[in-house]
Amino acid sequence: MKKDLMEILCCPVCKGDLELEVVRENDVEVLDGALYCKKCNERYPIEDGIPNLLPPELR
Known part of the structure; x- marks a missing residue:
């Protein structure tokens, strides 16, 4: 996932802002990690x- 996407992504459940948690990345994109919504406490x-x-119920 390219970090530039963070400008347009929002939580699909509550439309809150998402925070990026990076576990593994290269020079171009995030390879492993999560997107976290503080508003509804969901993790993607x-x-x-x-x-x-x-x-979550559809994953």
């Missing part, structure tokens, strides 16, 4: 550079 995983923004 990033695996192999792909963020999973499905609500």
Whole structure:
């Protein structure tokens, strides 16, 4: 996931702002980590550079 996406992403559940938590990255993108919403306390995983923004009940 490219870090530039953070400017347009929001929580799909409550539309709150997301925080990026990086576990592994390269020069171009975040490879593993999570997106976290403080407003509704949901966490969305990033695996192999792909963020999973499905609500928890649909993952």
